[in-house]
Amino acid sequence: MKKEECFYLGKIVSKFSFKGEVLIKLDTDEPETYSKMESVFIDYNNNLVPFFIEKSALHKSDLLRVKFEDIDSEEDADDLMKAEIYLPLTLLPKLEGDQFYYHEIIGFQIVDNIFGEVGIITSINDTTAQALFEIDRNGTEILIPMNDEFIDKVDREAKVIYVNTPEGLIDLYL
Template identity: 70%
Template sequence: MKKEDCFYLGKIVKKYSFKGEVLAKLDTDEPDIYENLDAIFLELRNNLVPFFIESSQLHKSELLRIKFEDVDEEADADAIMKSGLYLPLDLLPKLEGDKFYFHEVIGFTVEDVNFGTVGIIKAINDSTAQSLFEIDRDGIEILIPMNDEFINKVDRKNKTIIVDTPEGLIDLYLEE
């Protein structure tokens, strides 16, 4: 399984018991839908390795307590500590309407109701307080905040996102 065919679910953050159980912090708004998985991929030395899950349950709402098959003692748990957890993209719940996954909109065209076609989304920058669309307009990078007030419509069929940005925002990037 290749990493680009998967989505990041979370990370193993600490050991839970001396029997090899671990706690994983999940990067999701709905951790309960991942409570009964059979298997998951762990990122070990830059490879995704499948691990089978013996049991799992939510622990303090945002952590998932996991007992993997063949991880039976502390040393086994140490070996997988801080590993990223990944699942195949087809296991992502489908989103409706104007909600979307970041990876899903890469390559979409952004159109502003006043400005017109802005460009193509090449990445999402989520390292700042507010996530940003990184848009390529003929080699010029334009950043638009992913603010619910700015996003009018997500048109999956035509791979377009319609935005209504404050006047002058896009022009800031185009002035010489």
């Protein structure tokens, strides 16, 4: 399994018991969706290695307490500290309407209802206070905030996102 075929689910943040249990900080708004998994991929020495889950339960709000098969001691668990957890993209719940996962809209075209065709989404910058569409327009980078009020429609079949940006925003980049 390659990382490109997976999505990041979280990170092992601490040991929980002397029997090898660990706590995983989940990167999701719906942790309960992932409380009954059978296995996960752990980024171990730059390889995605499958680990099977003996038992798991939500711990506090966004932590998952997990007992992996064959991880039976604190020393075994120490080896997994700070490791990232992944699942195959095929396990992502399907989103409806104008909701989308960042990875699925790369390559979509952005069309503004006043400006017209803006360009192609090359990536999403989510390191800022508000996530941004990074758009390539013939070699010029244009950034548009991913604001619900700006997004009119997501057309998955045509691979187009229709936006309604404030007047002059796109012109700032040109």
